[in-house]
Amino acid sequence: MTKISLKDIAIKAKVSVGTVDRVIHKRGRVSQKALKKVQDAINELNYSPNFVARSLATKKQIKIAVFIPSPSLDSFWAQPLEGIRKAENFIKDFGFSIEVFTYNDQHPELIMQMTPQIMQGGFSCILAAPNNKEEFNQFFDQCKQNKIPYVQINTYLDRNDDLFICYIGQDSFGSGKLAAKLLDFTTKPSDTLLILHLEKEIYNAEHLIQKEKGFKEYFKIHNNHEIDIEREIFSDIHDKKKKKKFIRQMIKLYPNLAGVFVTTSKLHFVVEEFLEYGSDRIKFVGFDLIEENLSYLKKGQITFLINQNPTQQGYLAIMGIFDYLLKDETPSKIQHLPLDVVMEENLDYYLKEIKGTTMVS
Amino acid sequence: MTKISLKDIAIKAKVSVGTVDRVIHKRGRVSQKALKKVQDAINELNYSPNFVARSLATKKQIKIAVFIPSPSLDSFWAQPLEGIRKAENFIKDFGFSIEVFTYNDQHPELIMQMTPQIMQGGFSCILAAPNNKEEFNQFFDQCKQNKIPYVQINTYLDRNDDLFICYIGQDSFGSGKLAAKLLDFTTKPSDTLLILHLEKEIYNAEHLIQKEKGFKEYFKIHNNHEIDIEREIFSDIHDKKKKKKFIRQMIKLYPNLAGVFVTTSKLHFVVEEFLEYGSDRIKFVGFDLIEENLSYLKKGQITFLINQNPTQQGYLAIMGIFDYLLKDETPSKIQHLPLDVVMEENLDYYLKEIKGTTMVS
DNA sequence: CAAATTTATGTGGGCGCACACATAAATAAA
DNA sequence: TTTATTTATGTGTGCGCCCACATAAATTTG
Numbered sequence: 164m165t166k167i168s169l170k171d172i173a174i175k176a177k178v179s180v181g182t183v184d185r186v187i188h189k190r191g192r193v194s195q196k197a198l199k200k201v202q203d204a205i206n207e208l209n210y211s212p213n214f215v216a217r218s219l220a221t222k223k224q225i226k227i228a229v230f231i232p233s234p235s236l237d238s239f240w241a242q243p244l245e246g247i248r249k250a251e252n253f254i255k256d257f258g259f260s261i262e263v264f265t266y267n268d269q270h271p272e273l274i275m276q277m278t279p280q281i282m283q284g285g286f287s288c289i290l291a292a293p294n295n296k297e298e299f300n301q302f303f304d305q306c307k308q309n310k311i312p313y314v315q316i317n318t319y320l321d322r323n324d325d326l327f328i329c330y331i332g333q334d335s336f337g338s339g340k341l342a343a344k345l346l347d348f349t350t351k352p353s354d355t356l357l358i359l360h361l362e363k364e365i366y367n368a369e370h371l372i373q374k375e376k377g378f379k380e381y382f383k384i385h386n387n388h389e390i391d392i393e394r395e396i397f398s399d400i401h402d403k404k405k406k407k408k409f410i411r412q413m414i415k416l417y418p419n420l421a422g423v424f425v426t427t428s429k430l431h432f433v434v435e436e437f438l439e440y441g442s443d444r445i446k447f448v449g450f451d452l453i454e455e456n457l458s459y460l461k462k463g464q465i466t467f468l469i470n471q472n473p474t475q476q477g478y479l480a481i482m483g484i485f486d487y488l489l490k491d492e493t494p495s496k497i498q499h500l501p502l503d504v505v506m507e508e509n510l511d512y513y514l515k516e517i518k519g520t521t522m523v524s
Numbered sequence: 525m526t527k528i529s530l531k532d533i534a535i536k537a538k539v540s541v542g543t544v545d546r547v548i549h550k551r552g553r554v555s556q557k558a559l560k561k562v563q564d565a566i567n568e569l570n571y572s573p574n575f576v577a578r579s580l581a582t583k584k585q586i587k588i589a590v591f592i593p594s595p596s597l598d599s600f601w602a603q604p605l606e607g608i609r610k611a612e613n614f615i616k617d618f619g620f621s622i623e624v625f626t627y628n629d630q631h632p633e634l635i636m637q638m639t640p641q642i643m644q645g646g647f648s649c650i651l652a653a654p655n656n657k658e659e660f661n662q663f664f665d666q667c668k669q670n671k672i673p674y675v676q677i678n679t680y681l682d683r684n685d686d687l688f689i690c691y692i693g694q695d696s697f698g699s700g701k702l703a704a705k706l707l708d709f710t711t712k713p714s715d716t717l718l719i720l721h722l723e724k725e726i727y728n729a730e731h732l733i734q735k736e737k738g739f740k741e742y743f744k745i746h747n748n749h750e751i752d753i754e755r756e757i758f759s760d761i762h763d764k765k766k767k768k769k770f771i772r773q774m775i776k777l778y779p780n781l782a783g784v785f786v787t788t789s790k791l792h793f794v795v796e797e798f799l800e801y802g803s804d805r806i807k808f809v810g811f812d813l814i815e816e817n818l819s820y821l822k823k824g825q826i827t828f829l830i831n832q833n834p835t836q837q838g839y840l841a842i843m844g845i846f847d848y849l850l851k852d853e854t855p856s857k858i859q860h861l862p863l864d865v866v867m868e869e870n871l872d873y874y875l876k877e878i879k880g881t882t883m884v885s
Numbered sequence: 886c887a888a889a890t891t892t893a894t895g896t897g898g899g900c901g902c903a904c905a906c907a908t909a910a911a912t913a914a915a
Numbered sequence: 916t917t918t919a920t921t922t923a924t925g926t927g928t929g930c931g932c933c934c935a936c937a938t939a940a941a942t943t944t945g
Contacts, residue, residue, distance in 0.1 A: 216931035501873040504865040508702040512862040577901035
């Protein structure tokens with residue numbers, strides 16, 4: 164009942180293990196006759212290589228580069244990083260190692276500066292979160308030139324080259340629809356709902372565009388209440404004066420405001436002001452279980468947060484790369500993770516991460 | 525930069541690898557002097573064994589038994605099984621194999637009949653879903669006698685012996701609270717909410733008791749609307765006549781019925797009748813993304829389903845056992861998985877499972 | 886047809902570890 | 916002191932695979 168080994172194949176095909184090895188790795192130098200015998204034996208015995216032994220034998224160290232926004236600038240990224248570390252812990256005995264590079268998505272010009280360093284680091288694969296559309300299209304072009312395969316997480320950039328392995332993350336469009344549904348629980352006829360982008364250069368952030376589209380899509384289908392959908396952009400969130408002014412203006416502009424959908428994790432920057440100047444009817448929906456948002460959720464001032472399984476994103480991406488490099492398994496191109504609806508009552512379970520090496524999706 | 529190996533330790537401690545091996549495995553036959561030298565070397569070089577090589581060297585096959593309700597009788601169990609298979613696919617190259625035994629929780633007397641077979645199967649570890657309290661306490665006693673460690677999923681049975689490795693699953697109490705919150709979104713003063721157990725022998729199903737407690741707990745804290753909480757038990761769900769009669773009776777008994785919480789995955793058995801005889805104000809909350817429930821969710825007749833991460837439960841349990849047996853890692857005893865609030869808009873993402881060998885939570 | 890070249894096949898060492906076995910050192914019994 | 920006995924230590928083989936190298940067979944060239 165024990166697994167079929169190379170040797171079993173060799174015996175069955177009446178050749179040496181060296182020949183079988185050559186067939187499996189398509190190294191050539193095998194006669195037609197032997198080739199067929201070996202292939203038949205492999206099929207008959209339903210052989211698949213033992214990747215544990217394979218990993219031990221190929222003593223080559225495999226390096227993976229990770230390129231994500233800095234967790235110290237945006238605490239959201241601590242979570243994917245945690246998943247990445249968890250995966251690293253698992254695959255390190257297979258000779259895999261991980262090197263993390265971080266960027267600031269508010270200063271995308273630095274991304275290009277870091278690119279050469281990453282390209283020349285001798286990495287077998289790159290995991291990147293392409294927050295900035297333009298820069299990362301260039302980055303991935305570089306990957307292509309250097310023949311380095313890559314995986315995307317969190318933000319999806321449509322790429323056609325064959326070095327793009329897969330995307331793992333949320334469906335931004337779907338998350339917009341979900342946000343709409345959550346706000347729609349409490350809408351009344353002729354209410355206003357506001358889509359609020361707290362970022363500059365929206366055009367360059369594909370995921371935000373998709374979220375807005377999804378939100379609007381929901382109300383195209385379900386607009387039984389004649390809800391008024393508005394959208395605004397404001398990026399000076401660190402300038403308190405400007406922020407207050409802006410929010411006052413919003414309240415004035417939209418007297419029937421019943422809900423605010425912030426398309427990033429930055430909802431916490433505006434909740435207080437909306438509550439102060441606006442009516443208490445206003446409900447909020449935003450993204451991500453970062454500390455700053457959680458305090459409002461716990462106080463009941465934010466009703467819903469949408470969680471995008473960040474830890475899982477990082478973990479799955481690394482493990483996918485592992486499968487790809489060690490087992491030659493090609494994953495499906497688009498892997499959408501669940502969009503969790505998080506409120507006070509189920510928050511805890513999302514926070515405590517599963518202990519032990521081997522988490523999983 | 526390559527990892528420290530046994531040999532490195534041997535050289536540093538000026539002994540042979542055999543001696544190092546003896547120290548690591550506590551096999552004795554090592555002098556005090558040598559012991560100390562080796563321990564010091566291990567600490568200094570921060571050595572940890574390469575579990576890939578270890579697995580290859582210990583050629584022994586490790587068998588894991590899985591004991592869960594039959595997926596053909598309760599389709600919920602297809603999902604944990606999927607996670608189990610996924611994990612199996614990963615660990616099979618490590619010489620691990622899995623054998624699945626199923627039982628019928630409606631006929632717990634058969635559980636004891638199967639027990640000897642499982643105990644004598646030569647398993648290194650058992651994964652069980654202890655739906656029936658009494659029988660599984662006996663079952664786990666047997667595990668203890670036979671010195672076979674075990675992991676619980678989905679239902680938690682408090683056990684004190686040191687062969688109980690861990691529990692992986694939802695927090696039943698918390699899921700009750702969450703259900704209460706979901707129904708409370710639309711309650712009005714003096715509404716009635718009904719906790720409905722569609723099982724017999726509730727006293728023997730610990731998780732159901734906990735769900736009820738959690739539900740009531742929520743309204744102890746949040747009862748601003750003077751909601752009336754009722755609870756009923758009905759188990760003849762396959763007898764349509766009795767079922768209809770029962771539901772009519774409920775409607776009559778509770779004229780202000782605004783919500784029904786079914787504590788298992790069997791909500792689909794009663795939705796239609798409640799909708800037929802009752803007011804359309806009645807909202808439903810139940811568990812599990814099984815096909816029968818999903819059709820109602822998609823039609824908008826069920827608003828919320830609570831998902832208990834079943835696939836993950838199975839996957840994590842097996843991988844936990846793997847870590848436990850191969851890496852000597854002791855996991856934390858209680859691992860609560862997230863309680864996902866699933867509605868029409870985010871359903872899809874929970875259904876499509878991540879492709880590839882190595883999922884992971 | 887022998888020699889040189891190309892192509893096909895087999896052999897052996899090693900990855901890091903576990904484990905059986907052989908040997909050496911220390912201690913006890915004769 | 917010699918011989919058993921116990922205890923300590925080292926060596927060697929193999930897990931399944933990869934890969935470098937040696938050898939053998941087929942083909943080409945002179």
